[in-house]
Amino acid sequence: MNGTTRFTPMRHSGPLRPLALLIAAFDVAVGWALVAELVVMVSIVSIQVVLRYLFNSSIDWADELARLCFVWSIFTAIPLGLKGGAHIGIEMLVVRFPAHLRSVTARLIALLGAAMLLLVAKESAVMAWEQWDELMASMPASAAWFIVPLGVCGLHGALHLIWQALIGAQHVDPELQSELA
């Protein structure tokens, strides 16, 4: 992997190193999962078109599997966007703050965001647990798999924001941000 997919462990020593490694491991796993999800989505939707026109048939579960992969890809990629500063914010006010106040504001904002994402993770876990016995419409799998990515997103995103609040840097990965731009 290279470019945006080069999720090497954050170079950090000291007491924060375990957290850095945990986040890096999360990033790598999510990166490869995203590759797989998008490949499945493109393949399954294209195969449906081919089957319909060439063989006059279709796969019953194709639509549901494609949607499942899509939901996973959207929610699990959100933390990587937070890491790279891809999520747009209004900065015209904070850029006028003195450097110290700007840093404090960035940390507080990151903590507030982390708290919100942890709430999403908790509520998603509860909902997934409650729905575990419900099956999907066309596949023999739990419908809760549609909720699970929200929990992953909440936890992974919160870890990134907590990291940003702790290190108090410019709260994004500059390399990833420049590549995304």
Added chain:
Amino acid sequence: MSLLVILVFLGIALFGMPLALSLGLAAIGGLIASDVEFNLLPSRMMSAVNAFPLMTIPFFILAGELMLKAGMMERLIDLANTIVGRMRGGLGHVTVLAGMGLSTVSGAAVADASALGSTLLPSLKKHYGVGFSAAICAAAANLGPIIPPSGAMIVYAFMAGPSVSVGGLFMAGIVPGIILVVGMLVICSIIAHKRQFPLTGEPFSFAAVFRELKRSIIIFMMPVIVIGGIVGGAFTATEGSAIAVIYALAIGFFITKKLKISDLPEALIRTAITSSVVGAMIAFASVVTYMLTIDMLPHKLLALIQSLTSDPLAYLMLVALVLLIVGMFLESNAAYIMLVPLLHPIAIKFGIDPLHFGFLFVFNLVIGMLTPPVGVVLFVICGVSGLKLGELSRHVWPFIAFMYALLLVCMFFPQLVLTLPRALGY
């Protein structure tokens, strides 16, 4: 409660919180204020994203990424250069035509701005100076969401519901898109003559145009197959966008042979992250929209607007004014997600054609991407050119003025927007 939700959103967003997360916090504020359980959060967020039509967003982004990696940009520039390269300000014209070609496969202004800026800006700067060069790149990039396929139109159609078809909205953008291209070429010519830009490029020759057209035909076949297939009913917008990805892969691997397997993970992850920015806003905004709906805000807004006017044209002007202001401060996807569910039903009540309103809405916010302080296209071009936002804004205003003039023309003459979709049965 609606006021609290809006105030929480604005209050937090102003302190630099990403807009998607600001929407999430505003939604939580609404849930607490109205004593609704927090489990509404994951259920609505998941339902909002769990939609087959939304898959067009990553698919078209991926198709654009792959086409760029396949060397499409170079071919488009070569073709445009043989057609208009010798005119005064020729490279500016090339940028506009390359932007038009790019927009037929990508559909996102930010991606187009990045592609045009990184490939054309160095040569443009050498001949015309950085100000005009950056401005023409920004203006040409704004063609992306107007000429189909368009990510913005897909999000609009999704938020507006069944009264707006993606295919119809795509077709609505073609005529105004062509007028935009012609207008930008004219502005470029006027500025080039006024400032006596040097002549660049080879003299015009039919043989060279024919040769480059042959090299570029594979690029233009993509919108023909994909958009043609969607409009002709051969496949849905989502299927069409997946076909676009397969087509781009085939071009990259077998025709231009510039695409490598090792390029794919990066392209796929970039696509996923870019799509998730829109997806996050759709997910969190869906909870906000729900909170505003249970507070009857759409009904209150309708009553308020009807007490002000009963004239559809006055409503269109009012919406344009609101979007002009909103577009300056809010990222366009957030604006679609928050405002389409509020303003689109009112437009229907006023008897305004859904496609006409949809196009004007999209066009308005697309212009907003070129206006400071939150013009995302300006940000990208500033990053590529090293120009300050204020300086770029000074150079880009003729294009913004022309776009607003065209917006007014489209508002007063709906047939300009609707003739093509009507002719195709939308």
